[in-house]
Amino acid sequence: MRSATLKIAFLLAFALGWLYATPVSAQQPTPSDNQVNAVAHELYCPVCENIPLDVCSTQACAQWRDLIRQKLAAGWSTQKIDDYFAAQYGERVLAVPPLQRSFNQLLPGLIGAGILAGVGLVFWTLRGSLRSVFVKTPESTPPPPPPTVDAELLDRVEKDLRQRT
Amino acid sequence: MIAELGFGILVIAFAVAVYSAAAAIYGGLRNQPAWAESARYGMLLTWPLITLAALSLISLLLTGHYEVEYVYNVTSNSMPTYLKITALWGGQSGSLVFWSWLMSAFASAVTLRKWDRDREFLPWVIAVSSITLAFFLGLIIFSQNPFVRIWVTPSGQQLLSMVQPAGASLAVVADGLGLNPLLRHPGMIFHPPMLYLGFVSFVIPYAFAIAALVTGRTDDRWIRITRRWTLVAWLFLSIGLFLGMRWAYDVLGWGGFWGWDAVEVAALMPWLAGTAFVHSVMIQEKRGMMKRWNMVLIILTYDLVIYGTFLTRSGVLSSVHAFAQSSIGPVFFAFIGITFGISLGLLLYRWPELKSEMQMTSVLSREALFLLNNLLFMALLVVCFWGVNFPLLSELFTGQKVTVGPPFYTSATGPLWAGLLLLMGVAPLSAWGRSTVKTLGKAIWKPFAASLVVLAAVIAAGTREVSALIGFWLVSYVILVTLYEYLRGAWARHRRAGENLLLALWRLIGRNRRRYGGYFIHLGVVLAALGVIGMQFFQTNTQGSIPVGSSLQLDGYTITYRSLAIFDTPDGRNVARAVVDVYKNGAFLAELYPRRDYYYASQQPMTIPGVRSSLGGDIYVDLVDWQPITTEGATFKIYHNPLINWLWIGGLTFVLGALIAAWPDGEKAPAPSEAPAKEAALPGKA
Numbered sequence: 001m002r003s004a005t006l007k008i009a010f011l012l013a014f015a016l017g018w019l020y021a022t023p024v025s026a027q028q029p030t031p032s033d034n035q036v037n038a039v040a041h042e043l044y045c046p047v048c049e050n051i052p053l054d055v056c057s058t059q060a061c062a063q064w065r066d067l068i069r070q071k072l073a074a075g076w077s078t079q080k081i082d083d084y085f086a087a088q089y090g091e092r093v094l095a096v097p098p099l100q101r102s103f104n105q106l107l108p109g110l111i112g113a114g115i116l117a118g119v120g121l122v123f124w125t126l127r128g129s130l131r132s133v134f135v136k137t138p139e140s141t142p143p144p145p146p147p148t149v150d151a152e153l154l155d156r157v158e159k160d161l162r163q164r165t
Numbered sequence: 166m167i168a169e170l171g172f173g174i175l176v177i178a179f180a181v182a183v184y185s186a187a188a189a190i191y192g193g194l195r196n197q198p199a200w201a202e203s204a205r206y207g208m209l210l211t212w213p214l215i216t217l218a219a220l221s222l223i224s225l226l227l228t229g230h231y232e233v234e235y236v237y238n239v240t241s242n243s244m245p246t247y248l249k250i251t252a253l254w255g256g257q258s259g260s261l262v263f264w265s266w267l268m269s270a271f272a273s274a275v276t277l278r279k280w281d282r283d284r285e286f287l288p289w290v291i292a293v294s295s296i297t298l299a300f301f302l303g304l305i306i307f308s309q310n311p312f313v314r315i316w317v318t319p320s321g322q323q324l325l326s327m328v329q330p331a332g333a334s335l336a337v338v339a340d341g342l343g344l345n346p347l348l349r350h351p352g353m354i355f356h357p358p359m360l361y362l363g364f365v366s367f368v369i370p371y372a373f374a375i376a377a378l379v380t381g382r383t384d385d386r387w388i389r390i391t392r393r394w395t396l397v398a399w400l401f402l403s404i405g406l407f408l409g410m411r412w413a414y415d416v417l418g419w420g421g422f423w424g425w426d427a428v429e430v431a432a433l434m435p436w437l438a439g440t441a442f443v444h445s446v447m448i449q450e451k452r453g454m455m456k457r458w459n460m461v462l463i464i465l466t467y468d469l470v471i472y473g474t475f476l477t478r479s480g481v482l483s484s485v486h487a488f489a490q491s492s493i494g495p496v497f498f499a500f501i502g503i504t505f506g507i508s509l510g511l512l513l514y515r516w517p518e519l520k521s522e523m524q525m526t527s528v529l530s531r532e533a534l535f536l537l538n539n540l541l542f543m544a545l546l547v548v549c550f551w552g553v554n555f556p557l558l559s560e561l562f563t564g565q566k567v568t569v570g571p572p573f574y575t576s577a578t579g580p581l582w583a584g585l586l587l588l589m590g591v592a593p594l595s596a597w598g599r600s601t602v603k604t605l606g607k608a609i610w611k612p613f614a615a616s617l618v619v620l621a622a623v624i625a626a627g628t629r630e631v632s633a634l635i636g637f638w639l640v641s642y643v644i645l646v647t648l649y650e651y652l653r654g655a656w657a658r659h660r661r662a663g664e665n666l667l668l669a670l671w672r673l674i675g676r677n678r679r680r681y682g683g684y685f686i687h688l689g690v691v692l693a694a695l696g697v698i699g700m701q702f703f704q705t706n707t708q709g710s711i712p713v714g715s716s717l718q719l720d721g722y723t724i725t726y727r728s729l730a731i732f733d734t735p736d737g738r739n740v741a742r743a744v745v746d747v748y749k750n751g752a753f754l755a756e757l758y759p760r761r762d763y764y765y766a767s768q769q770p771m772t773i774p775g776v777r778s779s780l781g782g783d784i785y786v787d788l789v790d791w792q793p794i795t796t797e798g799a800t801f802k803i804y805h806n807p808l809i810n811w812l813w814i815g816g817l818t819f820v821l822g823a824l825i826a827a828w829p830d831g832e833k834a835p836a837p838s839e840a841p842a843k844e845a846a847l848p849g850k851a
Contacts, residue, residue: 037706051419092565093568096572114547
């Protein structure tokens, strides 16, 4: 009898424990909209062109956002989710595809090199006259007497006016 | 009947344009003015003809002739009259008619000018304009006919044809699909016409450039004639781009204004080349330099206009394979290739005659800084060209299409835009011909020192993001330099003539509209840059599902959900409209109505945000989702867009500046022989 009572008490305790435990697991915080959007922002709608997944209003994209939520809830990393979508729908869904990522890393260097080349071109064009940047005027062309700022400006404005009238 | 009339008139217009081109070329080659004059009359005839064709189409749109396929696709009974008219450019074939109408208007206008001093240009300007017009009219007639009708055979099969197929009768259609919901916005009513105006008006300076190359008259006369055309073209293109940004911000519901979408980039590319050209022609006018480069730039601008139209009209952006299937893709491609090849050939033929008349003498001279400005614009163009074409190349060679989006463009173009801003703060203070570190430093140091004070204030206010600090410094520096230039000029007049400062400023601007209008444009650009910096570095957003009465928080703002209503409208929409209140630190600011419209006919949803605007920024609320049964819960996405309104203020300032710069000032153009006698290098002379 006592043993039966113990068994019933044990079963009740187990059942209560299970009931208590179940809602707790159901109430695990699901990923928030902001977390889902952070991942979705790095993906593009596979149907609509050039629209990030986080702002696309089609039904398909709403379903894909739900899918992201499920994957995040299952503990997937952003990279793994990106890879999953790329495998499913092709690399066009990635905001920054791998090839472009490599290119982006090179980009600052390329731009810097381009600008340097451009500046170099200007300097090469002007190679004979670089001294004039620091030396006011070569002796062969005597400079006009240095005017005061106001007089110089007046001269400029008045010359403009004469030209235009 | 109206459809046949409209199509017939288009065919006549096409024939006239072809005749005009042929007569102009013959007259030019044989030096026979009578043929050139005949070509001119032909050109003038195209405008009334295409006007009649466009009016025919508008009449069909207004009267609901849904048996015409184009009318069926872009209008419906419930659409208001003004939208039925603007549906003229709401679809591909109609927009090509509109493009051609604008082209013929501009080409006709240019033929009406006095040609006394430039008669040798006339046949070649007409030839280029007519060939461009004939190309677009040909596209309409042979491939994109907006007058095609829907026919039904006795077996019930539907056919599309201009003429009646044997045994078929016209389809009886009670209502159309209606205009794409995204296009039912004031910004979209004016955005395409402005872009098209910009595109077609760039054809005119290109036509003069080609005329100069053909005739060998390679002085800067062609540039002086087209100066105002170029500015007007550039103004329209700029307005078109700004309106497009506003439309995207108001209608697309993603909280931004520029997504580096391929269509946007296609419109930006001619603007970049055109902006470089607008700056570069000044060097030729003032110093007789960069003649070859100016030719290259205007050829590039023209072909980028056609290329942009090709990208957006051929379907190639959807898939590179759509290009081959598209009836207009290969034709466009061939036209671009031919015009580019011929232009380049002419340029190489005249290469020796386009030698600079003067040498650059200083790396800090204004022409050297303008050259650097051009290099930066070209770098931007290369980035955009690469970005818009890379997905096509990738698909072509690997079969795998990739997306080139904002991450690429922002990292690639950011430093280049910053470089251009810096030049805006230096070039206006440098002199043509010669500048030294000392003279430039003397002109710069005051605004530079003041800008450092502004930078210190921004740091003290808590900004730590280095890129944002650089941006804020550049903006403040350029604003100070520009204001300083205005003030110096006005002060000089005030001292000399005793005018009060406001009058002196007014007269100063009136006397040299080009320079001071240009400064206004610079002001507009930096104000717009302020908006871009705010969005790029400080935009925040949050999303959440909340029941009625609950709130979401963002950056000190509280957005409280009050109610939701779902209803049908007489124009065929199902509207879900929420009411939310916006509070800042507990104080009520505004009531907003974010909504989602669903268009039954086209089965398209559209998100209309609720926006509370101030100079500090916008609170932008999207209704993302809602519970359809209980209407008790809804999902909102909220954006805080700091400084965004400075973008629109900058846009307005920009347009005002361009209007000032382009306004006729009664300036007498110097005779061609005077032009190369370039002006003395006075400090700060523009």
